[in-house]
Amino acid sequence: MRAAYGLKIWQAFSTEIFKPAEGRLSNPGRTHQFITFVLGGPGSGKGTQCTRIVETFGFTHLSAGDLLRKEITSNSENGAMILNTIKEGKIVPSEVTVKLIGKAIKSSENDRFLIDGFPRSEENRVAYERVVGTEPDFVLFFDCPEEEMVKRVLNRNQGRVDDNIFTVKERLKVFTALNLPVIKYYSEKGKLYKIDATGTEDEIFERVRPVFAALRAKN
Ligand SMILES: Nc1ncnc2c1ncn2[C@@H]1O[C@H](COP(=O)(O)OP(=O)(O)O)[C@@H](O)[C@H]1O
Ligand SMILES: Nc1ccn([C@@H]2O[C@H](COP(=O)(O)OP(=O)(O)O)[C@@H](O)[C@H]2O)c(=O)n1
Numbered sequence: 001m002r003a004a005y006g007l008k009i010w011q012a013f014s015t016e017i018f019k020p021a022e023g024r025l026s027n028p029g030r031t032h033q034f035i036t037f038v039l040g041g042p043g044s045g046k047g048t049q050c051t052r053i054v055e056t057f058g059f060t061h062l063s064a065g066d067l068l069r070k071e072i073t074s075n076s077e078n079g080a081m082i083l084n085t086i087k088e089g090k091i092v093p094s095e096v097t098v099k100l101i102g103k104a105i106k107s108s109e110n111d112r113f114l115i116d117g118f119p120r121s122e123e124n125r126v127a128y129e130r131v132v133g134t135e136p137d138f139v140l141f142f143d144c145p146e147e148e149m150v151k152r153v154l155n156r157n158q159g160r161v162d163d164n165i166f167t168v169k170e171r172l173k174v175f176t177a178l179n180l181p182v183i184k185y186y187s188e189k190g191k192l193y194k195i196d197a198t199g200t201e202d203e204i205f206e207r208v209r210p211v212f213a214a215l216r217a218k219n
């Protein structure tokens, strides 16, 4: 996968990534919301790096998985269905997830968002565009070898029902079948920035930092 997409993604990024971003972070009237999708396989470090981006660059972090887990604990009508889907490592129907993300964006005062773990399928992507009506400004993709992702998930220690070897294996299959096409779509649109997600958290953040620093420099 890395060999197949690597060069194309980088070329796409280096020629087009800053164009759609120009000027938008400085928009004071909230007429534009700056949206970054954060993608990567299970355990690739999306949540960890989002926390760092929030601390340094003032984005609001919306994790699709966290929003879905909150639905389970708040006893919503979809709670049981969401729990089963997460246990199986499958994708929750887009209508449910997009509604939660849309609500979270609307209720925030901020105008810049990291949407983490979304879109995980073409269906997710199309539903978001239909409901929210916009495309992301750019997309980060944390590229990590499968064996490293499995190791991190099994050591995560957050009591998640899906952090077991059976679910993670299924999640890797779902990632390849459903999420890679979305990553390819954004690569072809020149919106993808691929980050090497191996090494320490600090090392990875030093690869992420220039992307957001360049946006702030234009502010
Ligand atoms: N660079 C890293 N090296 C080792 N462990 C990491 C690294 N980044 C994150 N982790 C750990 O790996 C696990 C998965 O990270 P997380 O941010 O939850 O990934 P994701 O949101 O992509 O599933 C967590 O326990 C986290 O503390
Ligand atoms: N867009 C999304 C995001 C998560 N999910 C579900 O939530 C689970 C956990 O997602 P997550 O983003 O919290 O997982 P990590 O990649 O952080 O390990 C996924 O395996 C899916 O079952 C979904 O159905 N649709």
Ligand SMILES: [Mg+2]
Residues within 6 Å of the ligand: 046, 047, 063, 065, 117
């Ligand atoms: Mg996560």
